[in-house]
Amino acid sequence: MQNIAILTGGDSEERVISLKSGAVVREHLPKSRYRSFLIDVQKADWREMDSGVQVDKNDFSLTLHGERIRFDCAFAALHGTPLEDGKMQGYLEMLGIPYTCCDGYVSALTMNKHNTKMQLAQYGTVPMARSVLLRRGDKLDEARLLALGLPLFVKPNTHGSSFGVTKVKTFDALPAAVEEAFRFDTEVVVESFLPGREFSNGVLRVDGRIVALPVTEIIPETEFFDFAAKYEGKSQEVTPADLPSELARQCQERSRFLYEALRCRGVVRFDYILVDGTFHFLEANTIPGISPASIVPQQAQAHGWPLGEFFALLIEEALR
Numbered sequence: 001m002q003n004i005a006i007l008t009g010g011d012s013e014e015r016v017i018s019l020k021s022g023a024v025v026r027e028h029l030p031k032s033r034y035r036s037f038l039i040d041v042q043k044a045d046w047r048e049m050d051s052g053v054q055v056d057k058n059d060f061s062l063t064l065h066g067e068r069i070r071f072d073c074a075f076a077a078l079h080g081t082p083l084e085d086g087k088m089q090g091y092l093e094m095l096g097i098p099y100t101c102c103d104g105y106v107s108a109l110t111m112n113k114h115n116t117k118m119q120l121a122q123y124g125t126v127p128m129a130r131s132v133l134l135r136r137g138d139k140l141d142e143a144r145l146l147a148l149g150l151p152l153f154v155k156p157n158t159h160g161s162s163f164g165v166t167k168v169k170t171f172d173a174l175p176a177a178v179e180e181a182f183r184f185d186t187e188v189v190v191e192s193f194l195p196g197r198e199f200s201n202g203v204l205r206v207d208g209r210i211v212a213l214p215v216t217e218i219i220p221e222t223e224f225f226d227f228a229a230k231y232e233g234k235s236q237e238v239t240p241a242d243l244p245s246e247l248a249r250q251c252q253e254r255s256r257f258l259y260e261a262l263r264c265r266g267v268v269r270f271d272y273i274l275v276d277g278t279f280h281f282l283e284a285n286t287i288p289g290i291s292p293a294s295i296v297p298q299q300a301q302a303h304g305w306p307l308g309e310f311f312a313l314l315i316e317e318a319l320r
Contacts, residue, residue, distance in 0.1 A: 012080035076101035156185035212252035
């Protein structure tokens, strides 16, 4: 039986989401195959959640009831820093411990919305919203920002779960929206509005083959897919999406291309806006939400994988 460390918690505002994701993974992992342990990571204090015992970071092990437990694999259920931004992966690699998500470089890249778009721009085949990057202390270049049109989306550049995101309808509202985003990050992305339907698509590698899951349409009750829409039930998510087959294929093909182009591992969710029959890339989520109501688990189950089997596939691919 293999020992699995489920990495959860974290240091960011996304901690509350991570704790829920970690609990779901432990609940559904097949107990006949895995012994799982929830590891709460808070800065330098890492503890097994049931016992409160500290992890020995010299070799990433636990001593419980006199037993020295070493881990065969780390399951990524920690949104935000220090895992989704790539900080922990180098540590795990130095110890030779497989993990179920992208490596440190890819995680850091995709956590940075602006750099991800710059990386993909070289291909010239990935439609995206126009955007401007602001750094703390920059003056607002009114002409440059107005050239993006209205409304605008203002987002922290390296933060998830829609914290600090504002839809701006007038230029007068822009400074306050930028300040709100700067509460969560030192860089802010101001992005043009794309009028269209929102979709999301999960991708993973299974036995060396890239599998694009069924596509989900996101229909938020709020003005956009914000925190309330994501985590408080304020959205309708339709899986599989009500799309003509050729559009569903276009989305899945784009997702497989992005997965390879960005050198992803584990399961990654790509978000899009469908404008005039073309899927425009929004962002990549390398540790997507994994509660039963989250988008990727919906897609996995629509594909025919119960949650336990889906989580086991991620572990087996990491071990491979």
